[in-house]
Amino acid sequence: MLSRAISILGGLVRIPSVSANSNRPVSNVIRQILQNQGFLIEEQTYRDGKGIEKVSLIATRGTGSGGVLYCAHSDVVPVDSWSYSEAGPFEFHQTADRIYSRGSCDMKGSLACFLAAAEKFAEHNLQAPLSVIVTADEELGFVGAEHVSKNSALFRQLVDQQPLTIIGEPTLLNVVHAHKGIYVFQATSKGRAGHSSTLEAINANVKMIPFLNTMYEIYQETLTDPTWSHDAFDPPLISWNIGINDFTYASNIAPERSVCTVSFRPMPDQPIEKLMDRVRAAAEMNGLILEIDHAAPPFFVPADAPHIQQMLSYTGQEKAKTVSYASDAAMFGELKRMIICGPGDIVQAHTDDEWIAIDQLEKGTNLYSKLIKELCCS
Template sequence: ANVIGRKGTGSGGLAYFSHTDTVPADSWSCPDHGPFQPTVRDGRLYGRGSCDMKGSLATFLAAAARVTASQLRQPLYVVSTADEEVGYRGAAEVVRRSELYRELVAGRARGIIGEPTELSVVHGHKGTYGFRAISRGRAAHSSTRDGLNANLAMIPFLVEMKRIHDETVSDPVWQNAEFEPPWVSWNIGINDHTHAVNITAPQSICTVYYRPMPGMDPELLLERARKAADNCGIEFEVTWQAGPLYCAPQSEYIQELLQATGQDRSRTVSYGTDGVLYSAVKRIAVLGPGSIRQAHTDDEWIALEQIRRGIDLYESLIRRWCL
């Protein structure tokens, strides 16, 4: 479920965006506690979602609690969505149905996406596009001619995917020096679900995610992959389409954030957020406690010092734009 709240009245103010879902915790390496048992040790808070991003949400709520509603001259919004990790579905529902979201857009509230940035101001991130290619065969004993190995149709598709991948790494058209790495990021996975070497694979699935940057047309890569699948006679399904987020680093809002946080310059990150769906919020950036290096790990944690600093930082932004 999505949870959206407002503190105070009027227009403008500050909107904080987060999500409450986490990635699965099937693999967890901490022997003394489970993934959903918050544990503090050595200056860290361990647990699934501690970094991505329940720790950030708790940080902002603690900051908001330091200010009473009667003190606010402009409103404070908290938007916390479901299903961010599986396609930004909660954010899509907020945009489609929430009256409070429409209100904060109309009032030109400033937006903060609380994903982990180690409290650095982030003015842009890569997008996320995904698709799935499926070839089908027939399982049989591999010593006979009765089977049809689904991988044989998949192999030429993978060759074309390697060609596209290499092109985006080497061609300046697909590069942007503001990001690291400065080329389109790819993750290509393959699974034929075969459990024995003497059974022909009845199905082969290639799952692809790529991360385009501002100024690119990611649909061109999508169509090239679709055409390759058609040429190989295999199925093709688009699973994710979310463009990059970008707020010009020289813009008034980013400069305000830098001044408020005492930082010299903003930066970009290579992961994505559901903030791309909040495009109607014209002043928006990513700023949250914790490091992306700890997100999704099998011993996920957030430093308590990041939480403490984050509370003070968020409080200063609330006082700057809502009081």
């Protein structure tokens, strides 16, 4: 199965499915693999804000309840720089123990493991359903997953079936029972551009400054108030991150626009709307335009939940973990038996020499094969 997983991965990473572009080409390849394995496939499409087609696939084999659902995304982050000199970011380069390419770790390697494992059972009569969701635009705020959850007929079927749901993000195959959410918002102040020596110019930063003071006050509060910390996570903070841009290139220009972007990572049971109410009030008081880019809640199931303990027994691990990044799990809350578990190390994701260890591909393929055998074929 390892050689098959590597072969599939090579085909996937050679397609540059950066989120800014359509993921139709890579989706067509994945769809063909699933068709060859006998899956019933539903395609959900939409066009993003620039009119670019995006594709999510939902596929299933078998009937009944339970079973296994594997979830991945087919988009990858852009390549602003690439330091690995032996091959380009959308080439496939294998060494003795690694595979280098954009998306190898996050998360085409994981998807290749599942597809290779599922192929092993293509001729089996399943006793419980085997399903897969491959979304678009995960890297842009789980847009594809949200679209699937709201529009897919097969997703509604999966909610009724309540399979063991594996979000295959890179965890080094550790069982993860919780992750942080991610909120991103922008506040925009508008002025009038002009030379700073005149009275005609209106500096957009003037209205932005008091708003920034409020953002700083919240930042300081999140460092010290235990309301905004959670000891189960590392780091235990919501990571209130403030960015500012007035788009000027010379000191004698009064900027006509000033934008503050804030991102933060809420954790379970935190009263996030209290923070957002303060943000809204500060924006309104200073005449700013406030836009919520995306708001994905945290994912959490108790570490002692039966399906978490079941997965720990399959992996031979003693304790489930938490992670500080977010995933499509934030949009799939109707699936109650969900975990995060996939090959690869998140430290390697999005890097300028992204790679995945071959031993992780082997272990991932074997684990997914074991799950299919135990939960769909027995």
